[in-house]
Amino acid sequence: MKRIELKEITKRYPGCVANQSVELSVSAGEIHALLGENGAGKSTLMKIIYGVVKPDEGEMLWENQSIEVKGPAHARELGIGMVFQHFSLFETLTVAENIALSLPKAEAKSLDALKKRISDVSKRYGMQLDPNRYVHTLSIGEQQRVEIVRCLLQDVKLLILDEPTSVLTPQEVETLFKTLHQLSDEGCSILFISHKLDEVRALCDNATILRGGKVSGHCIPKDTTTDEIARLMVGDDTPLSEDYKKATGGEPYLTITNLSYKSEDPFATPLKDISFDVKAGEILGIAGVAGNGQEELLNLISGEETTTASCVKFAKKAVANLTPEKRRILGLGFVPEERLGRGAVPDMSLEENALLTGYQGELTNKGWINTTKVKAFAKQIIEQFNVKTAGSLAQAKSLSGGNLQKYIIGREILQNPKLLVCSHPTWGVDIGAAILIRHALIELRDQGAAILVVSEDIDELYAISDRVCAICDGELSPVAPTNEVTINQLGKWMAGDFSPSDTHSDTASAGPLANVGGLS
């Protein structure tokens, strides 16, 4: 029996077609993958199914009946559940209150009865959950459980998961897959959105691949090679991956010693006794699930927060009490996670955004801005980093994610930093831009800069870092050369298990994701 069928679905946005004549069909109990690069139109399609977005053209069949989903509430009535990439949770409410809000009034009448149901369902599917906890006290993995349990409470017939594994440790991914298999055995259809091919091959029965808003192919993932699927995703002209030589680096440039810090922000993660160094001419990668102290650590390196001077040193000079401005003079370049709204000012032009961090050099003279030089600098970034834009006067917010990221990274690199700190350098970026960015980072490393990369994307860290470690709950794992750390070991570190373990037995017990690599 077909659970859902999409016919000729088209959705246009001003300036782009998000979905063009997309066809998709999922049977009962089938785990179906929807694959595609960033910007391929996956999320839009999911939102159409869930009734958040209305298509311009096309038809949707639900259990062979033509229907029009009026909104999320209607979708849930039909039995469609969705777990968004950015969770739809309310942090100041409890788990039970969160779930109550999304249930029909009649079902949520008694909060106590609901709590019992939550406990029952979560036990049944092996997802521990305390209904009385406040959501802001839960880890990302636990928050995802809330989302899934919320769907399961309602007789879900089709469960849509949008990039569910991007926020999980490898071990958590395994647990999730178990739950999903159990669900599919019970007849629930699952639509699994991802761009990680190995996961899809481990989990899914069928796959539909999107490229540029159109369906570019179908396949049975288990019988298809990663490269074949990747080709369908990115087209013929783009290189799939690049191998970079690992480097060993020279003298430590950034040294962090016994850094413990608790910020005034009540939602922040306290850092516990962190020590590591980044050598000139190497890339150090820090893995970890978001919200484990990365932001706090980076703020202390960038100077947006300050602490006892000696905790952070640039080339043996204690800097932890210095302002961002002074640290930049000492050679710091910084690429924050938020591109719009921190790395760049959305409403300002690219020229003004060039001045944002470039103001210390020759772009200004005694407090007066040299407009000619600012313009030239902006144009130089645009040219050298192949930024697609209407011109140097375009507003930052008018650029696509990938182009803006190229611009920001270009701005930092062209100031010749001795230390470049990058947070999630290629998150949400198209593959062309991602390759360019990684290439630029390697080049900068080879010129002798120390580079620190913080990312949730394990594949990327394996591809570019020379040494790697993980952060969990404000603590840092041991640091080791990347090719000596198995993915399973790194997963354990990400989950906070820093005990030394035998590399060989790790490989043996590796889960479905043991050989993640290739396209990311």
Place this chain on the structure above:
Amino acid sequence: MDIELITNILFATIRTGTPLILIALGEMVCEKSGVLNLGQEGMVLMGAVLGFIASVVTGHAGFGILAAIFAGMLMSVLFGFLAISLVSNQVATGLALTIFGIGLSAFLGAGYVGMAIDGITAWEIPYLSDIPIIGKILFSHDPLVYLSWGIFGLLFWCFKSTRLGLTIRAVGENPEAANAIGISVMKVRYGAVLFGGAMAGLAGGYLSIAYTPMWSEGMSAGRGWIALALVVFASWKAERILLGAYLFGAASIMHLVLQGLGFEASPNLLAMLPYAATIIVLVVLASDAVKTKLSTPLALGQPYRPQV
């Protein structure tokens, strides 16, 4: 100080605190849904002037109160249209609403300055008002004072244990997520803004019909703004608004106290007290910034338009 004086002071404290309670409770609901409406002062003045005019025209204070509520809601629709539907900057729109309300109310009320109406008479609750001292302080007020307690109770219950309360909080914390789970953010926010407008209008009506039955330009004297501070002071909790409003009420009638004690002080200097008290409260709040941060609706002041 004799008992009589203390009784009078406490009685006056409650009367003076009442408009603040009304405005602040309305604004609290509005802010909990994520909308910051700085137009309280304008809505209060419009409520006051229209309430007063309706009382004069109909000769009936009840109609005046209804007109006041209506005026506040009308103003809040204007705000809602700009700030919710047209996603304008909430701060600027609120300021505009205040400036507009001050101008329009002065214009409409120009012919009514100096007129007198009967106003609302006190309604002494049988038996309870006979209790010595307490009866006079608590149970010899006009009906609007009791109404303010009723509304307080209702809101307290609403946010403590109803789905509606939960929904409003959800919208104020994360409108994106609320939309995703099927809550109509626009409806909830419009509802909250309208409620805020109704309450501010009612407060205006209370001022011009019950508290001092007359109209004069700018008669709200910054109460709309003080109420805004009060909401922050109360960390968006109804019970703390009640407490805070009476504290401010007490500060505003200091001249009564001082006169009672036999002091002479310039009325202009004493008139500064509630404003100074507001500043002090804002400073004291800062000592507990973390708590304020935790209780502030996370999406406060952020416009939201669902994508379709």
Place this chain on the structure above:
Amino acid sequence: MMFNRIALEKRSSDSKTMSYLSPVLAILLTLISGGLLFASLGQDPFHALHTFFVAPLSDLYGWTELGTKVAPLLLCAMGLTLCFRAKIWNIGAEGQFILGGLGGGYIALELLDVEGLWVLPCVLIFGALCGMFWAALAALLKTRFGANEILTTIMLNYIALNWLLYGVHGPLKDPEGFNFPESAMLSEFTTLPVIFDDYRLNISIYFALFAAAVIWALMSKTLIGFQISVMGEDKAAARFAGFKETRLTWFVLLTCGALAGLAGVSEVTGPVGQLTPYISSGYGYTAIIIVFLGRMHPVGIVLASMLLALTYMGGEMAQMDLSLPKSLTGLFQGMLLFYLLACDLLISYRIVRKPASKNHSQSATQNINAQA
């Protein structure tokens, strides 16, 4: 059934044209609404609008009076521009104006019998310092205690007004003034020189134009101006870039306070000539509208100051010639600001007509960067 629906669509980039057109549109809408309002009051709308907006400027006297009102408005508005660019919502220009007037007036009264050219500059500087001091309170409350500046500055406005009232009812009252709440008239040496004989327009208009030029240069040519803009647009980016929020906050507030204080003392030592409870006429509040209407750009602000100054004169004219309440001024100002905010929507959105499709009726659409 096919029909066109009007919908809003987000522009990928803000429209420069619209940001200049929006104030014009708002002024037109205000005029139309004003006309309707006059008609509903039984006035001939064209005659009434003429009385309100044109008649006041029919002679040199009118123009000099306009200048007299532009000077304080422009000074306050330039100061507020700095604050609003930094998104420091200083509503306190009114209080800073009053305190400048009160402080300057106090010194002027103390120096009533002193002769000399140095007296006036002293008075002006002291007035500006008083305004600065009042703004410093707001800056301190914001930077040291994190108190919301909107609320603190409004409270400071009320307190400033009460200080003024206290002054003119008490210690500063003219002993020979028949118990009116007014001070004595200021001396010749503490009065700003007028530009034309027989007219009230005085040299404070030069202060205002000079301030406009300086602030224009500051905002468009210097790093500090850039930092102020970044801080207003995007606090996180400012912090990331290492701009010093506290220092910038102090800078914009103190500058604004000094300018508003100067405006206040110029009013007292100029057209008013003494301390009265009404030295301000709400200039500090009107300046807020001017800043928005003038797009925070000096040229725009000069033009907007003239228009808003005109609403004051129009209100007086309407009172005299049409016997309408003077509060029309406030009404027009409020309307103008409202229409402006509504029209500003067109800067980042465009109105499109879309045919409603057969299956899916469209409501307002919004461009997202169609992310997968």
